[in-house]
Amino acid sequence: MQQEKNGLNVSVRSFLTAIIVIAVLMVLTFVLACVIPGGEYVRVLDASGNLVIDAGAEFHAVEGGLPFWKWLLSPILVLGADGGGMVAAILVFLLVIGGVFNSLEVRGLMKYMLSRLIHRFGQARYQLMAVLVFFFMAMGAFIGSFEECVPLVPLVVALAIGLGWDAETGLGMSLLACGCGFASGVCNPFTVGVAQELAGLPMFSGMWLRAVSFVIIYTLLILFLRGHAKKLDRVRGEQVLSNDFVQDASMDRGLICFGSIVGAGLILVLCSGFITALQDYTMIIVALMFLLAGIVACLISGMKGKELAVSFGKGMTAILPAVLLILMASSIKYTLTEAKVLDTLLHTAVEAVSGQPRWVIILCIYLIVLVMNFFVSSGSAKAFLLMPLIVPMAQLFDIPAQLCVMAFAFGDGFSNVFYPTNAALLIALGLADMSYGRWVKFSWKFQLPNLIVTSLLLLFGLAVGYA
Numbered sequence: 001m002q003q004e005k006n007g008l009n010v011s012v013r014s015f016l017t018a019i020i021v022i023a024v025l026m027v028l029t030f031v032l033a034c035v036i037p038g039g040e041y042v043r044v045l046d047a048s049g050n051l052v053i054d055a056g057a058e059f060h061a062v063e064g065g066l067p068f069w070k071w072l073l074s075p076i077l078v079l080g081a082d083g084g085g086m087v088a089a090i091l092v093f094l095l096v097i098g099g100v101f102n103s104l105e106v107r108g109l110m111k112y113m114l115s116r117l118i119h120r121f122g123q124a125r126y127q128l129m130a131v132l133v134f135f136f137m138a139m140g141a142f143i144g145s146f147e148e149c150v151p152l153v154p155l156v157v158a159l160a161i162g163l164g165w166d167a168e169t170g171l172g173m174s175l176l177a178c179g180c181g182f183a184s185g186v187c188n189p190f191t192v193g194v195a196q197e198l199a200g201l202p203m204f205s206g207m208w209l210r211a212v213s214f215v216i217i218y219t220l221l222i223l224f225l226r227g228h229a230k231k232l233d234r235v236r237g238e239q240v241l242s243n244d245f246v247q248d249a250s251m252d253r254g255l256i257c258f259g260s261i262v263g264a265g266l267i268l269v270l271c272s273g274f275i276t277a278l279q280d281y282t283m284i285i286v287a288l289m290f291l292l293a294g295i296v297a298c299l300i301s302g303m304k305g306k307e308l309a310v311s312f313g314k315g316m317t318a319i320l321p322a323v324l325l326i327l328m329a330s331s332i333k334y335t336l337t338e339a340k341v342l343d344t345l346l347h348t349a350v351e352a353v354s355g356q357p358r359w360v361i362i363l364c365i366y367l368i369v370l371v372m373n374f375f376v377s378s379g380s381a382k383a384f385l386l387m388p389l390i391v392p393m394a395q396l397f398d399i400p401a402q403l404c405v406m407a408f409a410f411g412d413g414f415s416n417v418f419y420p421t422n423a424a425l426l427i428a429l430g431l432a433d434m435s436y437g438r439w440v441k442f443s444w445k446f447q448l449p450n451l452i453v454t455s456l457l458l459l460f461g462l463a464v465g466y467a
Helices: 012-035 068-072 074-080 086-107 109-143 147-162 167-184 189-198 205-236 249-271 275-299 305-317 320-338 341-354 357-376 378-396 401-417 421-430 437-464
Strands: 043-045 051-053
Touching: 012 068, 012 320, 012 437, 043 086, 043 275, 043 341, 043 357, 051 378, 068 074, 068 378, 074 086, 074 205, 086 109, 086 147, 086 305, 086 320, 086 421, 109 147, 109 167, 109 205, 109 249, 109 275, 147 167, 147 275, 147 421, 167 205, 167 401, 167 421, 167 437, 189 378, 189 401, 205 401, 205 437, 275 305, 305 320, 320 341, 320 357, 341 357, 341 437, 357 401, 357 421, 357 437, 378 401, 401 437, 421 437
Parallel strands: none
Antiparallel strands: 043 051
């Protein structure tokens, strides 16, 4: 079992590994910006007022490049660029979560809650695994939650360790499951919803194959996680979990308050799936939910106001290294956009697949989205960038637009929990005290068969004329 941490901190080892990886990527991105010629697509406003690529206009060359000083300051300049507001919101969200969880840890509520859960479900832990994986996949698939689930990751990781497994299992049951659900996109408003709107399809139409994909991916993930957990059981031996839980009335009151407020917030997040006015505020809702829940739970359970303020401040300070990682990761897209080479990369990829057989083209669309997700992690932003090009190209080869949407959802979602340029992954790995290299070593064993399965699903959709 891992050594218990004092409060919520970003692991120094995880931070150093991630910062080296991202620094190398930043350098490579600057090299690309210097050697790739600049180019742009013409963009127009669609019926909803969104800026999209004009599929009828030609790609044209422009002067590219980026001054060295601008690249050097890109982690700061990104805050003032297009999409900088979302980056700033993620940073504030992260600081709030850091403060709240450190306060819960200092008060002892996290340890008490985990002891209670282990006491209750310790003898049915594989059933609990199945339920948790379904919950997180459903959060991603039906309401498009991903970053919003990050606050729950350290809880699930600690629970997995308490149940005799490891941090990898906890991340698999939470973050990986959420990414898989997000990718299946049954009713995901941020990928499938936006992409279908841009493709001229009814919102959430063609749900049957995405629902089948959800079931298949859920089964694959459960088999993967159970296999990993069973392997741990064989190595360590079946553990008899401790039953020395002692009930505490003040702690119970704190947990009831915490659970009630978090539950009310999750209901609001669930409502965002069909109340579009809430969709732009889900991250704010989750941040406020955890802030209020954490403060009330700590005070109700007996924590003094001064102690709460000090622990909250220390939690925010401890999470600051992750802020630097997110700014550096966000600067990669900023560099390519400012150097006018992002459209050039996209144009090159689209030109390369033209003239190929239909089955090759649909797999290449999947690949294009996978590659672009490395540079543009936002699903909605990527939809506005790619769909106006992908759909007309696919229709020339009699490939249904609905299948293009599915390929887009697959390409966007799964790599969110693999690429080091994704802010949510960096945050989760830091909170779980796991290096990026260790995560890759664990998760590729799922990602590779999942890539094969999802590719086969796209080919099946093509064969049956999925529309």
